[in-house]
Amino acid sequence: MLQYVNVNIDGANIRAPRGTSVLDTAIEYGICIPHLCHVSYLSDIGACRLCIVEHVVNGRSNITTSCTLNVEEGMVILTNTDRVRKLRRNIAELLVAQAPNSRAIQDMAVRCGVKEVRYPFRNADCVLCGRCVRVCAEVWQARAIGFVGRGKDRHVDYPFGVRPDFCKLCGSCVQLCPMTITPCDGPMKPGEEYLCGKCESQLMIAEPTPDSCVWCKLGESFGCGRYA
Ligand code: SF4
Numbered sequence: 013m014l015q016y017v018n019v020n021i022d023g024a025n026i027r028a029p030r031g032t033s034v035l036d037t038a039i040e041y042g043i044c045i046p047h048l049c050h051v052s053y054l055s056d057i058g059a060c061r062l063c064i065v066e067h068v069v070n071g072r073s074n075i076t077t078s079c080t081l082n083v084e085e086g087m088v089i090l091t092n093t094d095r096v097r098k099l100r101r102n103i104a105e106l107l108v109a110q111a112p113n114s115r116a117i118q119d120m121a122v123r124c125g126v127k128e129v130r131y132p133f134r135n136a137d138c139v140l141c142g143r144c145v146r147v148c149a150e151v152w153q154a155r156a157i158g159f160v161g162r163g164k165d166r167h168v169d170y171p172f173g174v175r176p177d178f179c180k181l182c183g184s185c186v187q188l189c190p191m192t193i194t195p196c197d198g199p200m201k202p203g204e205e206y207l208c209g210k211c212e213s214q215l216m217i218a219e220p221t222p223d224s225c226v227w228c229k230l231g232e233s234f235g236c237g238r239y240a
């Protein structure tokens with residue numbers, strides 16, 4: 013039988029099933045916390061850190077990722093404070109520097125308040141969010157791809173770099189990858205490393221939404237509610 017706990021998120025008193033994450037609870041109640049590596053039907057690994065919130069305990073607050081934090085009785089969570097917004101903006105900025113050619117990440121960053129990127133562009137084709145690895149293992153039970161290497165060399169690959177026979181060619185890894193949503197003008201060219209802010213989805217920010225909603229393009233793939 014489901015057991016419920018009472019939590020407070022941004023001043024709203026919410027009853028949520030024990031064992032649910034703070035992020036899922038917030039989304040369920042229309043409080044959109046920006047998130048990238050989270051997909052509602054996959055396990056959470058806390059890879060992107062975009063979903064950080066303040067968890068207030070005895071008057072002191074800790075910054076933590078809301079996708080890996082489960083609701084508990086009496087929990088107090090703040091999702092949109094100055095401190096959270098500043099840290100989140102920096103995380104989003106680092107993600108753009110890592111992979112500036114993803115429209116999903118550009119959109120997310122713009123909505124997190126990033127106007128310019130102070131870090132050198134790496135033009136990587138992966139932000140190590142692990143969406144592809146998890147969908148392959150958890151939905152298709154294939155484990156045809158995984159993380160390889162450490163530090164700067166860490167990337168996603170097939171075993172020994174060759175597609176195995178047990179890859180089911182389902183395409184889910186590609187479908188969930190934020191890198192496959194390219195900017196309208198295509199990949200960035202040298203000397204044009206800026207966020208254009210012209211994407212259609214970026215204009216949606218003019219519509220009434222909770223302050224914390226970033227209208228991320230990724231919302232389409234996990235049905236956050238705004239794209240239903
Ligand atoms: S296409 Fe292959 S590697 Fe990709 S999710 Fe499906 S089984 Fe895994």
Ligand code: SF4
Pocket residue numbers: 137138139140141142143144145168185188189190191
């Ligand atoms: S390949 Fe795409 S989905 Fe997989 S970890 Fe990298 S960015 Fe994420």
Ligand code: FES
Pocket residue numbers: 046047048049050057058059060061062063064077078079080
């Ligand atoms: S969505 Fe929580 S760390 Fe990525």
